[in-house]
Amino acid sequence: MPPAYLFLLLSGALFTxxxxxxxxxxxxxxxxxxxELMLNAVNLAFAAESRFLNSLDGVVFAFLVITVAAAEVxxxxxxxxxxxxxxxxxxxxxxxxMKE
Amino acid sequence: xxxxxxxxxxxxxxxxxxxxVVGTAIVVLFLDLLxxxxxRRWLPAVTVVGLLAALIASLPLWGQNRAAFAxxxxxxxxAAFFNxxxxxxxxxxxxxxxxxxRALDLDHGExxxxxxxxxxxxxxLAAATSLMxxxxxxxxxxxxxxxxxxxxxxxPRSQESALKYLLLGGFATGFLLYGMALIYGATGSTTLxxxxxxAAASGAAGNVLLLLGIGFLSVGLAFKASAAxxxxxxxxxxxxxPTIVTTFMSVATKSAAFAAIGRVFIATFPSISARWYFxxxxxxxxxxxxxxxxxxxxxxxxxxxxxxxxxxAGYILLGILPGTAAGFSASVFYIxxxxxxxxxxxxxxxxxxxxxxxxxxxxxWRGLFYRRPFLAxxxxxxxxxxxxxxxxxxxxxKLFVFQAxxxxxxxxxxxVAVVMTIVSFYYYxxxxxxxxxxxxxxxxxxxxxxxxxxxxLGVAALATIALGVFPTTVLDWASxxxxxxx
Numbered sequence: 001m002p003p004a005y006l007f008l009l010l011s012g013a014l015f016t017x018x019x020x021x022x023x024x025x026x027x028x029x030x031x032x033x034x035x036e037l038m039l040n041a042v043n044l045a046f047a048a049e050s051r052f053l054n055s056l057d058g059v060v061f062a063f064l065v066i067t068v069a070a071a072e073v074x075x076x077x078x079x080x081x082x083x084x085x086x087x088x089x090x091x092x093x094x095x096x097x098m099k100e
Numbered sequence: 101x102x103x104x105x106x107x108x109x110x111x112x113x114x115x116x117x118x119x120x121v122v123g124t125a126i127v128v129l130f131l132d133l134l135x136x137x138x139x140r141r142w143l144p145a146v147t148v149v150g151l152l153a154a155l156i157a158s159l160p161l162w163g164q165n166r167a168a169f170a171x172x173x174x175x176x177x178x179a180a181f182f183n184x185x186x187x188x189x190x191x192x193x194x195x196x197x198x199x200x201x202r203a204l205d206l207d208h209g210e211x212x213x214x215x216x217x218x219x220x221x222x223x224x225l226a227a228a229t230s231l232m233x234x235x236x237x238x239x240x241x242x243x244x245x246x247x248x249x250x251x252x253x254x255x256p257r258s259q260e261s262a263l264k265y266l267l268l269g270g271f272a273t274g275f276l277l278y279g280m281a282l283i284y285g286a287t288g289s290t291t292l293x294x295x296x297x298x299a300a301a302s303g304a305a306g307n308v309l310l311l312l313g314i315g316f317l318s319v320g321l322a323f324k325a326s327a328a329x330x331x332x333x334x335x336x337x338x339x340x341x342p343t344i345v346t347t348f349m350s351v352a353t354k355s356a357a358f359a360a361i362g363r364v365f366i367a368t369f370p371s372i373s374a375r376w377y378f379x380x381x382x383x384x385x386x387x388x389x390x391x392x393x394x395x396x397x398x399x400x401x402x403x404x405x406x407x408x409x410x411x412x413a414g415y416i417l418l419g420i421l422p423g424t425a426a427g428f429s430a431s432v433f434y435i436x437x438x439x440x441x442x443x444x445x446x447x448x449x450x451x452x453x454x455x456x457x458x459x460x461x462x463x464x465w466r467g468l469f470y471r472r473p474f475l476a477x478x479x480x481x482x483x484x485x486x487x488x489x490x491x492x493x494x495x496x497x498k499l500f501v502f503q504a505x506x507x508x509x510x511x512x513x514x515x516v517a518v519v520m521t522i523v524s525f526y527y528y529x530x531x532x533x534x535x536x537x538x539x540x541x542x543x544x545x546x547x548x549x550x551x552x553x554x555x556x557l558g559v560a561a562l563a564t565i566a567l568g569v570f571p572t573t574v575l576d577w578a579s580x581x582x583x584x585x586x
Binding site: 008011015018019022028031032035038039041042045046049053055057058060061064065068071072075076078079080082083086092095097098 | 231232235236239243246247250253254256257259260261262263264266267270271273274277278280281282284285288289290335336339340
């Protein structure tokens with residue numbers, strides 16, 4: 001079994017990749033996928049900690065995150081589709097109706 | 101095999117108000133399917149009845165300290181206080197909704213279901229004593245509000261508002277969860293009681309994993325409370341969302357988020373307050389600066405109120421800084437005051453527009469005193485209260501927070517807050533002055549506001565003044581609610 005900090009480092013790397021991707025990517029769908037990557041990094045951390053702490057809370061939490069993320073995706077894809085169907089560009093930089 | 105459930109602490113009485121709200125949402129969902137279009141008016145009526153039942157069910161929780169469901173929720177005075185506050189806000193929102201929705205051609209039953217879902221999430225957040233329930237509460241209210249802010253589906257601004265809120269909200273959720281994962285890794289517990297026990301032990305103040313976790317968690321919570329520098333979404337989402345939704349979320353989300361912030365910082369981490377004091381003070385000062393200064397240059401009333409909301413998040417955070425129940429009680433009082441006066445201000449924008457978006461432009465408000473004396477009068481009361489001028493409730497809210505800072509000998513944030521309060525007079529009074537100015541040209545007359553809308557506005561205005569004249573009762577309630585103990 002590798003030491004615990006390696007799992008946390010991997011989780012941290014995935015989280016950072018997600019966060020950086022969120023900031024630099026332009027397509028709302030890809031941006032949304034980056035958020036999912038961040039959530040998966042969290043799940044990895046929870047599962048690994050659960051194993052090393054010998055407590056089940058972390059695994060339960062990970063399942064909770066998966067379930068809630070699924071609900072968020074349902075709503076998110078619907079909202080993105082709505083914007084897409086209105087004929088707007090699929091580019092988050094184009095969302096500037098409310099900038100003076 | 102018999103499964104033993106006794107250790108789980110199943111206690112439906114402790115979450116009865118939440119259950120009633122969720123149950124009402126399900127009833128409304130089916131009624132929406134079954135009722136003919138002509139009977140649509142029943143939906144808001146059923147919603148209000150369900151909310152009233154939840155309000156009554158919340159009252160017995162006052163004075164209890166009843167941990168339930170393996171320490172994940174608690175039925176205590178703080179939960180009861182916020183339940184009542186949130187339910188009253190929701191009832192008032194529902195009362196002014198039908199007229200606004202019909203004017204916008206948005207009269208769908210889903211609106212009430214989502215509103216009830218968001219309310220249930222906020223109530224859960226206020227009662228949450230575990231990282232899991234805090235997360236669930238935040239997501240329940242956020243996902244409902246993502247849809248609500250895009251409820252005007254064909255309006256590009258509303259779509260954009262929903263997309264921005266969704267993406268930035270999801271980003272903040274990622275930080276919140278990462279913080280929770282780190283805290284769990286450091287302490288081995290997901291309940292606030294277990295985490296507090298770990299934090300009280302020696303050596304916790306030097307635990308890097310725990311401190312990082314608290315930092316990430318604070319980012320997520322500050323986002324929900326729209327405190328700077330995590331406020332970027334606030335003006336755009338508030339402006340683009342249908343005004344009635346903005347009215348609801350500007351006050352309700354912030355109240356629930358601060359209930360959770362209080363439980364996390366005041367009840368869970370008082371032992372390491374030296375570590376979180378400085379970052380939290382910076383967030384409060386940032387909020388005061390950005391909120392009050394940017395509000396000056398905005399010309400759209402929804403955006404002015406959005407920045408004013410960011411500033412008020414700063415004032416509420418000031419009460420958390422001392423890290424004591426006494427300071428937190430000032431915050432709780434401030435939240436109640438903010439809820440009343442900010443709800444009123446946004447409700448006037450809703451009533452005046454009845455759906456039109458151009459009415460949020462401050463030029464439209466020129467000479468409102470001569471066209472719509474009632475709306476202009478109540479708006480003046482709300483503006484004076486938000487600015488903090490006696491004898492309104494806004495004055496005492498600021499006074500109690502400042503007093504808490506003086507008692508705790510916290511000077512630098514206090515000076516910033518006082519100076520920024522003076523700055524804020526400019527943009528609040530500007531609205532009043534504009535309403536008093538003589539109109540340049542005749543503006544097309546809007547239809548009159550209905551009885552329920554004027555009633556709600558009248559109640560909010562009366563409460564703003566009455567709480568300012570007799571603040572002690574509510575302050576007693578706030579101090580009782582804020583005396584958290586694990």
